[in-house]
Amino acid sequence: MEEQKMDAKTSLKGRSFLTLKDFTPEEIGYFLDLAAKLKADKKKGITGNSLKGKNIALLFEKPSTRTRCSFTIGCVDEGAHPEYLGKDDIQLGHKESVEDTARVLGRMFDGIEFRGFLHENVEKLAKYSGVPVWNGLTDDYHPTQILADFLTLREQFGEIKGLNFVFAGDGRNNMSNSLMIGCSKMGLNFTCLAPKSLWPNEELVKQCEEYAKESGAKIRFTEDVKEAVEGADCIYTDVWASMGEEDKAAERIALLRPYQVNKEMLEMTGKDTTVVMHCLPAVKGHEITEDVFEHYADVIFDEAENRMHTIKAVMVATLGEYSMKSKILKELKNADDYISGQQLCERLGVSRTAVWKHIKALRAEGYEIDSVTNKGYKLMMEPDLLTKEEVASCLHTKWLGKDLHCYETMDSTNLEIRRLAEAGAGHGTVAITEEQTMGKGRRGRSWLAEAGAGIAMSFLLKPQIEAQNSSMLTLVTALAVNEAICETTGIRAKIKWPNDIIVNGKKICGILTEMSLQMDEINYIVVGLGINVNIDHFPEDLSDKATSLQIEGGRKIKRAPLAAKVLECFEKYYDMFLKTEDLSMLQDEYNKLLVHTDQKIKVVRGSKEEIFLSRGINHRGELLVEDEDGKVSEVSSGEVSVRGILGYV
Numbered sequence: 001m002e003e004q005k006m007d008a009k010t011s012l013k014g015r016s017f018l019t020l021k022d023f024t025p026e027e028i029g030y031f032l033d034l035a036a037k038l039k040a041d042k043k044k045g046i047t048g049n050s051l052k053g054k055n056i057a058l059l060f061e062k063p064s065t066r067t068r069c070s071f072t073i074g075c076v077d078e079g080a081h082p083e084y085l086g087k088d089d090i091q092l093g094h095k096e097s098v099e100d101t102a103r104v105l106g107r108m109f110d111g112i113e114f115r116g117f118l119h120e121n122v123e124k125l126a127k128y129s130g131v132p133v134w135n136g137l138t139d140d141y142h143p144t145q146i147l148a149d150f151l152t153l154r155e156q157f158g159e160i161k162g163l164n165f166v167f168a169g170d171g172r173n174n175m176s177n178s179l180m181i182g183c184s185k186m187g188l189n190f191t192c193l194a195p196k197s198l199w200p201n202e203e204l205v206k207q208c209e210e211y212a213k214e215s216g217a218k219i220r221f222t223e224d225v226k227e228a229v230e231g232a233d234c235i236y237t238d239v240w241a242s243m244g245e246e247d248k249a250a251e252r253i254a255l256l257r258p259y260q261v262n263k264e265m266l267e268m269t270g271k272d273t274t275v276v277m278h279c280l281p282a283v284k285g286h287e288i289t290e291d292v293f294e295h296y297a298d299v300i301f302d303e304a305e306n307r308m309h310t311i312k313a314v315m316v317a318t319l320g321e322y323s324m325k326s327k328i329l330k331e332l333k334n335a336d337d338y339i340s341g342q343q344l345c346e347r348l349g350v351s352r353t354a355v356w357k358h359i360k361a362l363r364a365e366g367y368e369i370d371s372v373t374n375k376g377y378k379l380m381m382e383p384d385l386l387t388k389e390e391v392a393s394c395l396h397t398k399w400l401g402k403d404l405h406c407y408e409t410m411d412s413t414n415l416e417i418r419r420l421a422e423a424g425a426g427h428g429t430v431a432i433t434e435e436q437t438m439g440k441g442r443r444g445r446s447w448l449a450e451a452g453a454g455i456a457m458s459f460l461l462k463p464q465i466e467a468q469n470s471s472m473l474t475l476v477t478a479l480a481v482n483e484a485i486c487e488t489t490g491i492r493a494k495i496k497w498p499n500d501i502i503v504n505g506k507k508i509c510g511i512l513t514e515m516s517l518q519m520d521e522i523n524y525i526v527v528g529l530g531i532n533v534n535i536d537h538f539p540e541d542l543s544d545k546a547t548s549l550q551i552e553g554g555r556k557i558k559r560a561p562l563a564a565k566v567l568e569c570f571e572k573y574y575d576m577f578l579k580t581e582d583l584s585m586l587q588d589e590y591n592k593l594l595v596h597t598d599q600k601i602k603v604v605r606g607s608k609e610e611i612f613l614s615r616g617i618n619h620r621g622e623l624l625v626e627d628e629d630g631k632v633s634e635v636s637s638g639e640v641s642v643r644g645i646l647g648y649v
Contacts, residue, residue: 012317014327014348016126016133018119019141020181021207025215028147028185035151035306035313037426042077042309046424050316050403052079054110059125060136061087061116066280066307067136067144071113074312080319083109092121102128106353111319114138130354132318134311139242142174145279146182147310152303153234156275161187161215163233168193168259169287170252171200171221175238175279180219184208187215193228194221195255225258225265232269236277237261237287253286261288275299325358326392332369332379333393340376362389384452384534384558386432394564400459400571401430401564409435413458414514414528420460421516421524427462432563436530453535453548455563458528461574467515467522469581471637472621474499474513476577477527479586480570481509482593485531487569488562491553494595497614497623498637501531502595506547508532529566533557584619591616596642601625604641614642 012027020028041047056075060068068084075082092101098121105112106129114122115136126133135143153160165183167176171194180200183190190208192199199205199221212219222228229235240256241249261276276288276296280303284290293300327348331339344355359377363369366383382390388406395401403426410416415438416431436456461473478499485493485501485508493509494502501509509531516523532548534556549557576585583590591597596614603610603625612625615632622634623642635642 014132014354015318017143017314017318018122018126018133018135020143020146020178020185023185025185025187028150028182031147031310031313031317032151032154034317035147035310036154038312038316039151039306039309041424047077048316048424049079051075051110051319054080054319055108056080056082056315057105057109057112058082058084058136059090059092059112059114059116060084061092061114062137064115064136066304067113067115067311070144070308070311071134071136071315073308074315077312078316080110080315092116098124099128101125103130103353106130106357111315127351128353130351130357132315134314134318137174140174140177141181142178142279143182144307144311144314145175146178147314148303148306149179149236149277149279150182150186151306151310152277152299153275155302156299157233163188164191164231165189166191166193166228166232166235168225168228168235168237168261168265169256170194170238170240170242171198173238173242175236176200177204179236180204180208181211184211184217184219185215187217189218190220191228191232192219192221193223193225193259195223195259196221198255226268229265229268230270232271232274234275234277235261235265235269236279238279239281239283240287256287260286261292263289263292266292277303280304325361326389328355328358329362329367329379329389329393332377333382335378338370338372338375338378343376365389382558384556384560386434386455386559386563390560391432391563394561395567396564397568397571399428400574401428401567403429405429405431407431407433409433409437411438412436412528413456414512414526417458417460417526417528418514418516421526425460427460429460430457430567431459432457454533455529455531455559455566457530457563457566458526459567459570461525461527463522463525463578465522465578465581467517467520470513470515470522470525472577472583473525473527473574474511474637475583475590475617475621476573476586477511477513477529477570479573479590479593481511481529481531481566483569484562484565485509485549488565489549489553489557491549493593495590495593496595497617497642498621503547503549503552507545508547508549508552527570531562531566533559533562582619583617583621587617587619602643603635604643 058071072082092098102125109131111131112125112129112133113136114125117139119138119140122133122135122138135141150160157163165188167179171192176192177200180190208219240252266274276292278288278300282288282293284293328344331344341352341355345352359369368381370378370380386406388404391406392404410433413431413433420429433456434452475498478495481501482493482495485491491503496502499511500507509529511529514526534550535548536550538546573586594616597616599614600611601614603612612627615624615626617623622636624632625635626632
């Protein structure tokens, strides 16, 4: 299931959110999981920066309380700027076509929310803007509300699959449509309780019946109240006359009066665990009695609050301009020849405008992309950059690096990951910089990264392990870096215990792990590393101790594939480590790579130096050393420094 969730997460980037018909059950589940996390974080006072620097257009043809507030707060909580545009602020579909408005807004904003009448308008915005568009309500669908409803049901029942869900009211409206879609996708048994004249259209019903076959849900329609609500886990209702249909209010009241949610209806359920829900605003005395509303007010207002958390989740999950750029770059890299704009549109689910926009941005960053009429695009040359797009286009991980932060310059990637962790960043967050000015290695030694020459990278871990086992992660990282260097460059490196990477007796990479503790429990761990990649010479005082991949390989090395491979290898070895919380599964491999196995070494404790034979590591990552009497003892990495007899190695 975890792999499905990760796949869902990846597939949501850059997509519009118009109707739940467009999403798989796994993707809908991911929205709900993310919303639950964001809600929990907000309760702790934690907000994020997932939308930092983004500008969001909020288009409202219809008035709103919950939708407007939810999008606004969601933007602010995640660092974006929301711009409200009411029906009197723009010329949408009047003096200016929807298509042209979309193209204008798409060049100014990173995402667009629309709440209005015609569903075709939100579809046009998505087609022509080139940015993610989110449906805040149309006459046909209200998908963000359904996410809030399902999150509320999760909170009430734990698991939503298999629940008996009844909608009582106008079965043709946007709420009934969207609830039927959501229930049939997610495996809830859906009953529409309404007069036959107000049942949903047959085409949509047939679609939902197909979804239900996959999920195991049942769909039914009835005018019989007792038949509908018997055994119901949730009874849901909505206003009897939707916005724009006020002239039909009297007709609807007369038609729907028998379907009012009241005490008598609830008694027919035969359950005392049934909940009542309402998407609000409510006309008490019509679709629901005041006593029933107040009895279930906590559930109903949880539902209203959850609009904010689920809408925030939709924006965070889908607003992925940079991720979409990465996907386009990956497609160009994998293509043997030219790939057409239409192929890119179909594979990635975006418009031609969006493809063009991202191609243009890639060219501005230094990518040479040829374009030929009737043939498409071809990547001719790629710069050696550590941009988000470049690294992500090389990345093949399940969780590590999915939240990726790339910088031109910064003080220290370890410090940045600490800052991100304190701001609520999640497990697997990665920071990479082109230039590092205040990096530190083991024992406080300086580790700087010259712009364009090395890799300075750190990542955040939140493992459920004993604090005493965390030191082994430096050895896990060393294995990962070693393998990544070999696979991407062909250069065979060794490891100097505990975590220095050595080529021809000189250091090529350093690793530093830092930990945040609270009452002996791990808050988070920061793993930082610096690799000398395209450095062609070192100062005299370092030339006998340090080297680079360029010096050893005789050629420049592309850094992004190497950085991505390090993350991929670490993820593999980390998962192995977690199975035992020690190095028992990695010990043999590590010892094969240890540069000083069965050699004499100096073990330095403060001012004291002792000579031992190195005998490799044990399952806890401690170095086994043998004295002249043949006695073997363990050395912990935090206590000592290990050096060669004649030099660094």
